[in-house]
Amino acid sequence: MSSDAITMPGVNIDDRAWVDVLHRWLTTVDHKRLGILYILYALFFLLVAGAEALIIRIQLIHSHNDFVSPQVFNRMFTMHGTTMIFFVVMPVLFGFANYLVPLMIGARDMAFPRLNAFSFWLTALGGFLLYFSFVGANGLYGAGNAPDVGWWAYAPLTARAFSPGHSSDYWTLALLVSGFGSIGTAINIIATILCLRCPGMTLNRMPLFAWLNLVMSGLVLIALTPLSAAQIMLLIDRYLGGHFFDAQAGGSAALWMHFFWIFGHPEVYILIIPAFAFMSEIIPVFSRKPIFGYPIMVAATIAIGFVSMSVWAHHLFTIGMSSYANSFFTITSMVIGVPTGIKIFNWLGTMWGGKIQFKVPMLFCIGFLFQFLIGGLTGIMQATAPVDWQLSLSYFVVAHFHYIIVGGIIFALFAAFYYWYPKITGRMLSETLGKWHFWLFLIGFHLTFDLMHIPGLLGMPRRIYTYEPGRGWDTLNLLITVGAFIQGIAIMIFVANLVISYFKGDVAGNDPWDAWTLEWSVSSPPPAYNFATIPVVESRRPLWDVKHPEDPDSRYE
Amino acid sequence: MEKPANPGTIEVPASTAWPFVLAVGVMLLFAGIVTSMAVSALGAVLSVAATVGWFREVLPREREEFAPVIPESIRLTTERRVVERFPVATDQVRAWLPVHTYPISAGVKGGLAGSVAMAVLACTYGVLKAGSIWYPINLLAGVVYSESLRLPGRLYSFHASSFGIALLLHGVVSLLVGLLYGAMLPMFPRRPILLGGMVVPVLWSGLLYTILGLLNPLLASHIDWFWFIASQVAFGIVAGFVVVRQSRIRTRENVPFAMRAGVEAPGLIPPRESEDKRQ
Numbered sequence: 001m002s003s004d005a006i007t008m009p010g011v012n013i014d015d016r017a018w019v020d021v022l023h024r025w026l027t028t029v030d031h032k033r034l035g036i037l038y039i040l041y042a043l044f045f046l047l048v049a050g051a052e053a054l055i056i057r058i059q060l061i062h063s064h065n066d067f068v069s070p071q072v073f074n075r076m077f078t079m080h081g082t083t084m085i086f087f088v089v090m091p092v093l094f095g096f097a098n099y100l101v102p103l104m105i106g107a108r109d110m111a112f113p114r115l116n117a118f119s120f121w122l123t124a125l126g127g128f129l130l131y132f133s134f135v136g137a138n139g140l141y142g143a144g145n146a147p148d149v150g151w152w153a154y155a156p157l158t159a160r161a162f163s164p165g166h167s168s169d170y171w172t173l174a175l176l177v178s179g180f181g182s183i184g185t186a187i188n189i190i191a192t193i194l195c196l197r198c199p200g201m202t203l204n205r206m207p208l209f210a211w212l213n214l215v216m217s218g219l220v221l222i223a224l225t226p227l228s229a230a231q232i233m234l235l236i237d238r239y240l241g242g243h244f245f246d247a248q249a250g251g252s253a254a255l256w257m258h259f260f261w262i263f264g265h266p267e268v269y270i271l272i273i274p275a276f277a278f279m280s281e282i283i284p285v286f287s288r289k290p291i292f293g294y295p296i297m298v299a300a301t302i303a304i305g306f307v308s309m310s311v312w313a314h315h316l317f318t319i320g321m322s323s324y325a326n327s328f329f330t331i332t333s334m335v336i337g338v339p340t341g342i343k344i345f346n347w348l349g350t351m352w353g354g355k356i357q358f359k360v361p362m363l364f365c366i367g368f369l370f371q372f373l374i375g376g377l378t379g380i381m382q383a384t385a386p387v388d389w390q391l392s393l394s395y396f397v398v399a400h401f402h403y404i405i406v407g408g409i410i411f412a413l414f415a416a417f418y419y420w421y422p423k424i425t426g427r428m429l430s431e432t433l434g435k436w437h438f439w440l441f442l443i444g445f446h447l448t449f450d451l452m453h454i455p456g457l458l459g460m461p462r463r464i465y466t467y468e469p470g471r472g473w474d475t476l477n478l479l480i481t482v483g484a485f486i487q488g489i490a491i492m493i494f495v496a497n498l499v500i501s502y503f504k505g506d507v508a509g510n511d512p513w514d515a516w517t518l519e520w521s522v523s524s525p526p527p528a529y530n531f532a533t534i535p536v537v538e539s540r541r542p543l544w545d546v547k548h549p550e551d552p553d554s555r556y557e
Numbered sequence: 558m559e560k561p562a563n564p565g566t567i568e569v570p571a572s573t574a575w576p577f578v579l580a581v582g583v584m585l586l587f588a589g590i591v592t593s594m595a596v597s598a599l600g601a602v603l604s605v606a607a608t609v610g611w612f613r614e615v616l617p618r619e620r621e622e623f624a625p626v627i628p629e630s631i632r633l634t635t636e637r638r639v640v641e642r643f644p645v646a647t648d649q650v651r652a653w654l655p656v657h658t659y660p661i662s663a664g665v666k667g668g669l670a671g672s673v674a675m676a677v678l679a680c681t682y683g684v685l686k687a688g689s690i691w692y693p694i695n696l697l698a699g700v701v702y703s704e705s706l707r708l709p710g711r712l713y714s715f716h717a718s719s720f721g722i723a724l725l726l727h728g729v730v731s732l733l734v735g736l737l738y739g740a741m742l743p744m745f746p747r748r749p750i751l752l753g754g755m756v757v758p759v760l761w762s763g764l765l766y767t768i769l770g771l772l773n774p775l776l777a778s779h780i781d782w783f784w785f786i787a788s789q790v791a792f793g794i795v796a797g798f799v800v801v802r803q804s805r806i807r808t809r810e811n812v813p814f815a816m817r818a819g820v821e822a823p824g825l826i827p828p829r830e831s832e833d834k835r836q
Contacts, residue, residue, distance in 0.1 A: 027572040113570040114611065121580030129588055136592060166591040173587045180583070239590070288637070330772070353643065386771050510631050521633055528624040529567040547635040556651050556811055 029113035030528060031098050034120050036424065038095025041124050043498075045087040046491070048131075052080040054488055057481040063469040070465045074148035077463055079130075081151030082171065085267065086178055087127040089409055093274040094123070094185050096416055097213045099424065101189060103519035103526060104207045106198025106535045111191035119184030126178025133170035147171035150463065152260050153234075155245035155253040160238055169238065176231045179224050186220035189213055198518075200537040205557070207517050207540070208291060211298050212277035215305045216270055222309065223266035230259035254319055261312040269308040272372075272404065273301060275412035276343060279365055282419050283347050285515045286362035287354030290541060290553070293346045300339035300346075307336040317388040326385040333383030337376060344373055359513075360434035364415035367442055371407030375400060378453070393463075396456025402449045406487075414441070414494065421498070422512050426524040427505030433497040441490035447483030451476050516541035566623035573614050579607035653810035655743040661736065663803035668735015671796030672727055678791045682784040689713040691720075698723040699776050706775050731792070738800050753797030758789035 028034060055076050059067045068076065098116065102109055110116045133146045147167045149157040158168045193214045197206065234256070236242035243249035245256045284291045291297060313321060313329040321329075347369060356362065378400040382388045391397060414437070421429050455473045456462075467473055511520040518535055519526070521543055539545050539553035582603030589597025614620050646652035679693040687693070695712045698719035699705040705719045706712070742749040762785060769777040809817050 024572065026577050027574045029570045029572060029576070108567070109570060114573060114576050114614065117573075118576035118580055121577050122583060125580055125584040129584055132588075169591045173590060177584050177587055181580075235590070355641075384768065384771050511633065514635050514637060521631065523627075523629050523631060527627050529569055529626070532567070532626050543633055546633045548638075548640070551640065551650065 027117075029109075029117045031102050031110045031113065031116060032424075032526065032530075034116050035095045035097075035099030037120055037124070038091045038098060041127070042088045042092035042095060043495070045083050045091075045127060047495070049080050049083040049088055050488060050491060052076045052083070054484060056080065057484040059466070060464075060477050061481040062478060063467050063474055065466055071148065073465050074150075074463075075146040078147045078150050078171075082130065082147065082175070083127070084405070085151065085271070086175060087123075087130070089271050089405070089413075090182060091123055091127075092413060093216075093271065094120075094182070096278075096420070097189055097216075097274065098185070100420065100519060101192055101210055101213055102196065103423075103522070103530055104210055104517050105193060105196060105201055106518050106531060106537065107192060107196035108530050108534075110188050111195055112188050115184050116188050119181040119188065122181030122184065123178045124181075126174045126176075126181065129177060130170060130174035133167055133174075136166070136170070152264070153256075154260075155251075155256040156247065158234060158238070158256075159246060169235070172231045172234050172238075176228055179228045179231070182220055183224055183228075186217035186224075189217040190221075193217075198531075198535050198537060204295075205537060205540045208280035208294065208297055209277040209517070212273050212280065212301050215301045216273040216277075219266050219270050219273070219305055219308065223263045223270060226259050227263035230256060230263075233259075254316070257316055257319065258313070261315045262309075265312040265315065266308045268401075268404065269304055271409050273304065275368070275409045276301065278412045278416040278419070279343075279347055279368060281517065282361050282415050283350050283365050285419075285513050286357045286359060286365070287351045288357070289350055289354040290516075290544075291346070292349030292352075293342075294540060296342060297346055300342045303339040304336060307332060307339070311336055311383075314383055314385075314388065317385045318392045330383055330385050334380055337380050340376060344369060359418075360429070360431055360438055361415045361419040363435070363438045364411045364418065367438070368408055368411040368415065371403055371411060371445070375403030375407055378403065391456065393461055394456040395460045395462055396453050398462045399449050399452035399456055402452070406445060407449065411441075414438075417494075417498075419513070420519075421501070422508030423519055423524045423526070425502055425505075426508050427501050428508050428512060429501045429505060430497050433493055433500070437490050437494045437497060440493065441487055444483045444486030444488075444490055447486060448480050449483075451480050451483070455480075511543070514547075516543045518542055521546075566625050568621045569624045571614070571620040571622040573611070573620070575607045575611040575614060578603055579611060582607055653808045656808055657805040658743045658808050659739045659800060659803050660806055661739065663800050664736035664739025665732065666735070666803065667738050667796040667800035668732040670799040671735060671792040672731030674795035675731070675788045675792040676727065678788040679784070682781065682788070686781065686784065687713075691715050694723045695719045696776070696779055697726060699779075700726065700773075706779070712779065731796075734792070735796050735800070738796050742797065742800055743805065749801050750794060750797045753800070754790060754794035758793040759786065762786045762789050 025033065025037065028037075055068060056073065059065055059073055059076075061067075098110065098120075101107075130147075135145070145165075145167060147153070147170060149163060149168055149171070153168065153171060156162055158172075193206070193210050203211075233242065233244040237244050237246060237251075243251040245251050245253055247253050280291055280297060311329060311333045313325060314333045317326060317329070347365075378396075382391055382397065382400060418429050418434055421427070455476050458472050460467065460471075460473050508524045510523050512524075513520070518531075518537070521535065522530060535542065537545075539557050541553045545552035545554055582600045582605075585596050585600025586604060587597075587600070589595070589600060642650070643652070645654065646656045649656075679697075680690050683690045683692040683694070689712070691714055692712050695705045695716065702719060702722050704711075705716070705722075738753050742753055745752045762782070765785075766782060769780070
């Protein structure tokens with residue numbers, strides 16, 4: 001803060017300081033600050049989407065419940081899904097990529113710092129626009145306020161006849177705006193990784209974190225554009241009398257499904273690949289071994305990226321495709337399990353024979369390995385068209401994808417938080433609170449999502465508002481809701497840990513985990529310029545080389 | 558590294574409000590569609606103003622500020638000085654596992670030999686049990702060629718299309734599985750024949766038995782599972798036997814691809830010395 005600001009007459013010094021802080025954050029182009037903004041923004045929406053999930057679960061806690069109206073219930077599951085995918089998981093992953101990629105590759109900032117800021121604010125304002133619908137869309141034409149058409153927004157539900165007012169428009173516009181932001185960030189990550197690596201950091205020596213974010217960003221460019229195109233087509237339908245998705249006027253409702261899922265399934269990999277990146281950095285450090293099969297890990301990621309573009313129509317088995325299409329998408333959906341399985345084997349290979357340290361980040365990684373495997377296996381089940389015909393749109397599917405999103409991605413995210421929080425803040429997170437967080441979340445997760453498979457198999461449809469008693473669903477739904485609340489408590493402990501440790505946590509130092517990548521070579525938190533001198537690397541583990549000059553990796557790679 | 562204009566400082570991109578203003582402008586531009594044209598108009602004005610402001614930030618030269626270098630003494634050390642090693646290769650400080658492996662040709666030979674054994678057994682089944690040597694061949698073609706299964710009688714006679722497809726399928730898959738054996742068997746050196754000949758075929762057959770009824774019920778209904786497993790085991794034992802009889806070579810994971818591929822060209826010098834100088 002400048003001294004002029006302090007001495008301005010009539011201005012309270014404290015107020016002025018607050019305004020200065022706000023100004024610094026609003027105008028920042030520093031990748032680290034923008035990364036933190038992404039992460040804080042996502043955490044806020046995690047709490048919002050979590051509250052929506054609890055409302056859904058309270059409504060389903062027993063049969064014939066009317067905790068909320070059917071209309072509000074529809075809004076809750078729509079907003080929960082949309083928020084979690086677009087305004088929690090994507091921003092938080094972009095946040096970590098923003099913060100860590102330049103540090104890991106020895107760069108001073110992202111390739112386009114201003115575009116970086118622009119992209120973040122577009123994403124952020126997209127989310128706020130979505131939630132403004134609760135206020136802004138209320139009552140027009142007697143319609144509801146927040147979007148209520150599910151996070152897929154299938155046609156013809158989004159047609160004017162079935163979705164009067166502006167709720168669907170808010171959904172469309174919010175995703176369009178935030179989608180532009182995501183594309184900007186993806187371009188930035190690609191340019192940064194390809195152009196700003198420090199001397200010696202060949203592609204073959206790049207941390208897997210950077211490799212995986214490179215692939216993820218490529219997928220964003222390919223996958224988000226069809227979604228944006230479809231959003232624009234939907235706006236044309238709703239505002240300019242177009243008929244892209246109007247089956248009665250020569251359009252096709254299935255067209256929307258294809259557009260949505262050609263985005264939607266690669267989106268799953270857009271979300272899970274950064275989670276793989278966290279695993280690939282954290283597991284070696286806490287196993288005290290280098291990653292097993294680095295080239296294969298890179299190849300498997302690229303293979304996942306390619307194959308993920310050809311699996312989308314397994315979401316459409318029930319709409320009646322040809323047997324050739326069913327066979328093709330069954331095979332591709334099973335094939336993508338191969339490179340994914342290779343990754344799991346390689347993480348296990350990394351742990352095998354290592355001196356495993358069961359710190360909180362590693363606990364979350366181990367949880368990830370088990371849960372992601374199970375979620376993947378139920379995915380393989382549903383990749384088989386006849387099985388999918390039975391289970392589609394049931395709670396089995398809900399359990400499956402929450403196993404991936406929560407059991408996989410959210411567990412990986414928590415691992416990342418515990419691992420990199422010391423670098424970002426300079427303070428260690430409390431291990432005790434961390435273990436409470438881990439065990440409660442683990443118990444809550446399994447109580448909720450293990451049991452959720454069963455009502456699905458018993459025929460409970462997803463998005464159902466309430467149900468008749470005596471179908472065998474009541475006790476299961478009660479336990480599932482209890483599990484959801486346990487997860488909620490665990491997340492509150494996590495948030496408390498973030499806040500308390502920020503002020504009272506142990507000082508971290510620059511390298512609290514005895515790690516090997518470049519971000520641990522600078523102070524915590526890093527200075528604005530990251531590196532006073534641009535580093536030169538000679539292997540995939542530059543800090544190992546420094547710490548073990550008698551036996552550097554560079555001698556063997 | 559380039560030298561900064563001011564000693565003791567490093568150039569970093571200057572903070573600017575224009576990206577934020579432009580984002581607000583774009584958002585309002587779209588939000589006007591569902592609120593009021595005035596909101597879109599405000600968004601348009603902000604967008605134009607922010608675009609001009611942004612351009613002036615970066616043209617003719619991007620605006621930067623100088624961040625003072627903070628003196629710090631960071632020591633990169635570890636308390637874990639001693640590193641444990643697996644005693645797998647006493648002559649190497651670090652070893653790529655497996656230390657010895659089979660050449661690619663071993664996998665090719667194993668795959669081809671296994672394919673012959675499997676074909677002989679399958680055709681024997683066709684003659685003895687099904688009553689036609691063409692039965693297993695047409696059945697194999699039916700995996701990808703539905704015409705082969707369309708009429709029950711078609712399975713018992715020769716069809717060039719089915720024969721060609723079955724031959725291709727059998728050859729390619731046998732070759733690939735042979736290569737897989739060549740790569741995997743060195744990793745399980747104690748009982749390679751047990752793994753390759755028994756465990757893997759039985760696991761594979763079990764997997765197919767459980768899912769084939771879902772994937773292709775018509776094909777599954779024609780399969781005699783006893784003979785199917787027997788032919789899988791025959792492939793595994795023969796392929797595994799042929800592979801393990803080949804002489805092993807030292808793993809060359811750490812050698813550049815061009816050298817592993819046997820390319821003789823100038824410039825293929827040991828990587829370490831050259832790498833250091835290039836930086």
